[in-house]
Amino acid sequence: QKEVEQDPGPLSVPEGAIVSLNCTYSNSAFQYFMWYRQYSRKGPELLMYTYSSGNKEDGRFTAQVDKSSKYISLFIRDSQPSDSATYLCAMSENNAGNMLTFGGGTRLMVKP
């Protein structure tokens, strides 16, 4: 079993829908949680960064962390075709340079 599990999708939604992307993990020592967005043939780019449990909002994006359930989510409101990409969750135990552990990514397609 992988340390971080993520449904590969693809997830297809109509424009304007609310999208929910999720990851589960097994390592209870993870404290830092990130979401990266990767467009086709491009490198991943950091979208959201959170520490410990709770919510963080940035524009149309909301990241949620539930450490008790070892479950994190990324919500995208009013989804746009430009949101079509692969979304990777990533986690680490500290912020001092230890390796990130990535999920396998969920491919999202937002149809006009």
Next chain:
Amino acid sequence: DSGVTQTPKHLITATGQRVTLRCSPRSGDLSVYWYQQSLDQGLQFLIQYYNGEERAKGNILERFSAQQFPDLHSELNLSSLELGDSALYFCASSVAGSGANVLTFGAGSRLTVL
């Protein structure tokens, strides 16, 4: 532009050959990471360098090696290439100390082994 520069963008070579991938980190970043991304394995950590020294090793094959030079650029050497080495190779960089778990990725080098 993320500030992390990778060359070449695309590379096609034959089995048994050797290639070198190059990475220049974002200005001010001391750590360089190499990742391999394939369809079936996702993003796999290969190796990390910090200010010229190897810091961490992941799933890097013995046929692969890397180094970080005094000017902080890094090279990933892949030798005795096999068909299964075809993948996207990403370099990422980060700052030192607090916040070092935030990686900035380059655009990647796409390697095709025929």
